[in-house]
Amino acid sequence: MATVPRLPPKRLLFISALSVVLGGAMAFGAKLILWLIAVITNLSFFGRFSSAPATAVGNHLGFWVMLVPVIGAAAVGLMARYGNRGIQGHGIPEAMEQVLFNESRISPSILILKPLSTAVVIGTGGPFGAEGVVIATGGALGSLVGQRLAISPVERKILLAAGAAAGLSATFNAPIAALLLAVELLLFEFHPRSLIPVSLASAAAAALRQKIIGSGPMFPIPPLAAASGASFLSYAALGLFMGLLAVGVVHAVERVERWFEHLPVNWMWKPALGALAIGILGFYDPRVFGPGYGVIDGILGAGLSPTGAVKMGGLKLAAWIVGVASATSSGTLAPLLLVGAGAGTGFARMLALVFHGAVMDPRLAALVGLAAFFGGMSGAFLASMALVIETTWRINAFAPLLAGCAASYLMVRLLSNENIMTQKFGKQGREVPAGYAADEPVHTEAR
Numbered sequence: 001m002a003t004v005p006r007l008p009p010k011r012l013l014f015i016s017a018l019s020v021v022l023g024g025a026m027a028f029g030a031k032l033i034l035w036l037i038a039v040i041t042n043l044s045f046f047g048r049f050s051s052a053p054a055t056a057v058g059n060h061l062g063f064w065v066m067l068v069p070v071i072g073a074a075a076v077g078l079m080a081r082y083g084n085r086g087i088q089g090h091g092i093p094e095a096m097e098q099v100l101f102n103e104s105r106i107s108p109s110i111l112i113l114k115p116l117s118t119a120v121v122i123g124t125g126g127p128f129g130a131e132g133v134v135i136a137t138g139g140a141l142g143s144l145v146g147q148r149l150a151i152s153p154v155e156r157k158i159l160l161a162a163g164a165a166a167g168l169s170a171t172f173n174a175p176i177a178a179l180l181l182a183v184e185l186l187l188f189e190f191h192p193r194s195l196i197p198v199s200l201a202s203a204a205a206a207a208l209r210q211k212i213i214g215s216g217p218m219f220p221i222p223p224l225a226a227a228s229g230a231s232f233l234s235y236a237a238l239g240l241f242m243g244l245l246a247v248g249v250v251h252a253v254e255r256v257e258r259w260f261e262h263l264p265v266n267w268m269w270k271p272a273l274g275a276l277a278i279g280i281l282g283f284y285d286p287r288v289f290g291p292g293y294g295v296i297d298g299i300l301g302a303g304l305s306p307t308g309a310v311k312m313g314g315l316k317l318a319a320w321i322v323g324v325a326s327a328t329s330s331g332t333l334a335p336l337l338l339v340g341a342g343a344g345t346g347f348a349r350m351l352a353l354v355f356h357g358a359v360m361d362p363r364l365a366a367l368v369g370l371a372a373f374f375g376g377m378s379g380a381f382l383a384s385m386a387l388v389i390e391t392t393w394r395i396n397a398f399a400p401l402l403a404g405c406a407a408s409y410l411m412v413r414l415l416s417n418e419n420i421m422t423q424k425f426g427k428q429g430r431e432v433p434a435g436y437a438a439d440e441p442v443h444t445e446a447r
Contacts, residue, residue, distance in 0.1 A: 005193075006191075006192070006193055007154075007155070007193040011155070012192075012193060012196065012197075015151075015155050015158055015159065015197045016196055016197045016200050018145060018159060018162075018197075019158070019159065019162040019166075019197035019198065019200050019201035019204075020200050020201060020204045022138070022141060022142055022145065022159065022162050022163045022166055022201050022204075023162070023166040023169070023170075023200065023201035023202065023203065023204030023205040023208070024204050024205070024208050025141065025166075026134065026137075026138045026141065026163060026166035026167045026169075026170050026201075026205050027166070027170045027204070027205045027208035027209050027212060027213070028208075028212065029115075029134065029137055029138065029141070029167070029170070030130075030134045030167060030170035030171050030205075030209070030213065031170075031212050031213055032115075033115050033119060033130060033133060033134055033137065034130055034171075034213070035051050036115070036116075036119040036123070037119045037122050037123050037130055038050070038051045038052060038053055038054060038123075039051050039123070040072075040119055040120060040122075040123025040124065041054045041055070041056070041122075041123045041124075041290065042054050043123075044056075044068050044071075044072070044123055044124045044125070045059040045061065045065070045068065045125075045289075046059060055286070055287070055289065055290050055294060056068075056125055056282065056286040056287075056289035056290060057286045057287060058286075059286060063283065065125075065279065065282060065283050065286070066276065066279030066280055066282070066283045067279060068124050068125050068279065069121075069124050069125040069126060069275035069276075069278045069279045069282065069289070070272050070275045070276050070279055071124060072120045072121050072123065072124025072125065072126065072275065073121060073124075073126070073271035073272040073274065073275035073326075073328050074269070074271070074272040074275075075117075075120050076117045076120055076121055076271055076328055076329050077267075077268035077269055077270070077271050077272060077328075078268065079113055079116070079117045079329075080117070080268060080329075081268040083109060083113045084107055084109040084110060084113050086106075086107055086109075086110050086114075087110065087113045087114050087117045087118075087329045088271075088327045088328065088329060089327065089329070089330070090128070090132055090324055090330040090331050090332045090420075091114070091118075091132040091133060091135055091136030091139075091330075091331055091332070092132070092135060092136070092164075092185055092186075092332065092378075092421055093420075093421050093422070093423075093424055093425075094136065095135070095136060095139040095160065095164060095186060096185060096186060096421060096422075096425075096432070097424075097425070098139075098143065098160070099157050099160060099161075099186055099187075099188075100188075100425075100430075100432065100433075101430065103153040103156065103157075104143050104146065104153060104156040104157040104159075104160045105143060105147060105156070106139065106140045106143035106144065106160070108140075108144050108147075110136075110140045111137065111140040111141055111144055114133060114136050114137055114140060114329065115133050115134075115136075115137045117329035118132070118133035118136075118329045118330065118331065119133065120329075121323075121328055121329050121330065122290060122291065122331075124275075125275075125278060125279065125282050125288075125289035125290060126275070126278065126289075126290075126323055126328065126330065127278060127288055127289065127290070127291075127292070127316055127319040127320050127323055127335055128291065128320070128323065128330045128331035128332075128334065128335060129291040129292075129293075129331045129332070129333045129334025129335060129337075130171060130291055130331070130334070131167070131168055131171040131172055131331065131333045131334060132330065132331020132332050132333055132334075133329075133331055134167035134168070134170065134171045135164045135167040135168050135171075136164070136167070137163075137167060138162075138163035138164045138165070138166050138167030138168075139160045139161070139163050139164035139167070139186070140163070141163045142156075142159035142160040142161070142162050142163025142164065143156060143159065143160045143163070145159055145163075146159040146160065154193075157186075157187065157194075158187070158193070158194045158197050158198065159197075160186065161182040161186040161187050161194065161198050162182075162197050162198045162200075162201035162202075163201065164178075164181075164182060164186060165178040165179055165181065165182040165198050165201055165202045165205075166178070166201040166202055166204065166205035167205070168181060168202075168333075169201075169202040169203075169205040169206045169209070170205040170206065170208070170209045170213070172218050172333075172387065172390070172391055173206060173209055173210075173213075173215070173216070173217070173218055173390065173391070174206075174218070174386065174387050174390035174391055175199075175202040175203050175205070175206040175390070176202075176386045176390060177383050177384075177386035177387035177390050177391075178202040178205075178383075179195070179198055179199050179202050180380070180382045180383035180386050181380050181383035181387075182198050182202075183195070183198075183382075183383075184379065184380045184381070184382060184383055185378070185379070185380055185383075185421060188433045217390070217391055217392050217393045218293075218390075218391035218392075219293075219296055219297055219300055219391050219392050220297075220392075220393075221297070221300045221301045221363065221392055221394065222301060222363075223394070224361065224363060224364050224367070224394050224396060224397055225361060225364075226396050227361070227364060227396075227397075227399065227400045231359065231360055231400070232399065232400065232403050234351060234359050234360050235360065235364075235365070235368050235400040235403045235404045235407075236403045236404065236406075236407045237407070238344060238347050238348075238360070238365060238368055238369060238372065238404050238407075239368070239372045239403060239404035239405060239406065239407025239408040239410075239411070240407045240408070240410075240411050241343075241347055242340060242343065242344070242369055242372035242373045242376055242404065242407075242408045242411075243372070243376045243407065243408035243409065243410065243411025243412045243415075244411055244415070245343060245373060245376075246373055246376030246377045246408065246411075246412055246419070247376075247411070247412055247415045247416045249317065249321070249339075249377065249420075250377065250416065250418060250419060250420050250423055252321055253321050253324055253325055253420065253423070254423060254427075256321055256322065256325035257324075257325040257327075259325070260273075260274070260325050260326050260327070267327070270326045270327060271323075271326045271327060271328035271329075273326060274322045274323055274325065274326025274328060275323070275326070275328070277318075277319070277322045278319045278322060278323055281315055281318060281319045282319070284315070285311075285312070285315055287312060287315075288312075288315050288316060288319050291334040291335075292312075292316060292334055292335065292338045293334060295312050295316075295338055296334070296337055296338050296341055296370075299312070299338070299341040299342060299345055299366050300341060300363055300366050300367060300370075300392065301363070302362065302363050304345075306345050306346060306348070306349035306362060309341065309342040309345040309346065309366070310342050310343070310345065310346040310349075311342075312338065312342055313338060313339045313340075313341070313342020313343055313346070314342070316335055316338050316339055316342070317335075317339045319335075320335040320336075320339070332377070332378070332420065333374065336373055336374045336377050336378070337370045337373075337374055338370075339373060340369045340370040340371070340372060340373025340374055341366040341367070341369055341370040342366075342369075343369050343373060344365040344366040344367070344368055344369015344370060344372075344373075345362050345365060345366045345369070347360075347365060347369060348360040348361070348362040348365035348366075349362065364397060364400060367388055367392065367394070367397050367400075367401070368397070368400050368401055368403075368404035368405075369404070370388060371384040371385055371387065371388040371401050371404065371405050372384070372401075372404040372405050372407070372408035373408070374387070375405045375408055375409055376408040376409060376411065376412045376419070377419055377420045378419055378420060378421050379409075379412075379419045379421055379422065380421075381405055381406070381409045384405055385398070385401045385402065385405050388401060389401070
């Protein structure tokens with residue numbers, strides 16, 4: 001790896017100051033996007049104008065509820081056709097593409113159309129999370145600021161990553177996870193020139209979030225008992241299972257994508273076809289619609305039975321695969337967290353049946369499954385662990401998380417060269433950095 005040049009002190013100070021401004025802006029941006037999603041959800045499923053947090057559960061639309069996601073996806077298809085096709089996708093891979101292959105230049109129209117289109121999709125029942133669109137919007141804002149100023153591509157990349165990290169920090173109240181996600185998926189470097197500005201953006205977004213969105217953990221769950229030493233092997237086994245599941249899901253997305261690509265229908269209508277399948281699943285269980293934060297709370301807090309957790313994880317996974325494969329405007333984090341939590345609970349239940357007694361705490365297994373599945377699917381190994389700790393405030397889960405996430409990451413690396421974030425680049429024959437390392441020392445003979 002080539003030596004990474006430092007930014008001159010004045011430039012570093014300038015980029016850091018811009019990053020703090022981006023962090024503050026994205027706290028307000030997250031609030032606005034969450035407000036818009038709530039308004040559209042209330043209008044779509046209950047016919048009322050309200051910004052109160054809402055889900056589709058309890059709607060009285062009957063069979064007509066199946067058409068609500070179709071209407072939203074059709075609207076997004078029109079936005080993509082007559083606005084910017086770059087709104088398709090789940091946000092982070094598109095930001096990675098601009099960083100790696102386009103000098104971090106994102107079209108200005110994405111800044112408006114991406115949050116609007118994804119808010120429409122989620123508000124009409126799309127099984128995606130709000131955090132993905134906030135990350136994409138923050139990245140677009142950082143890129144746009146960088147394009148309007150006389151700065152280098154490297155500095156523009158830092159601003160893009162700072163905006164994206166601020167988006168995640170503001171949505172999930174997880175500033176450290178946001179920084180690590182930026183390092184692992186956007187910066188592809190571990191250097192003060194980028195760590196300092198992105199850290200400041202993430203911290204500013206989290207600090208302002210406390211005032212305008214709220215404080216406390218995203219998923220407040222009851223205290224967890226510390227895992228016993230004998231149980232660590234079971235959490236590592238859970239991680240291996242989650243890694244295997246992640247590889248299978250990435251292949252499933254690829255297969256369904258190919259099916260959609262070969263449909264004799266104009267590309268702008270394919271998201272609506274995918275949304276029809278989502279509508280059918282949501283008619284069966286309305287909890288499929290929307291981000292599913294309440295379902296995640298229920299699984300982590302043991303409010304759902306193991307059978308219920310596995311069922312919801314399976315339904316959410318099916319809806320998410322169809323939505324992503326149909327190339328709608330979507331997101332990744334919340335659905336993957338829900339699926340991982342459900343699978344972790346199911347794994348703990350399976351071990352209990354095999355060994356005729358509890359081997360793992362089901363709630364801790366859900367927590368480890370959540371992180372291990374997201375880490376395996378995204379390649380964000382460190383961010384996945386930090387995200388769980390910051391969103392639950394359960395620091396005593398760190399050791400099982402480390403065992404599970406490392407095992408999941410190992411399984412994915414052994415079986416596949418791609419994850420859900422790099423899949424599109426693999427199909428295009430474009431290489432994505434798999435890591436970074438210091439230069440090898442140069443040895444010279446003594447004279």
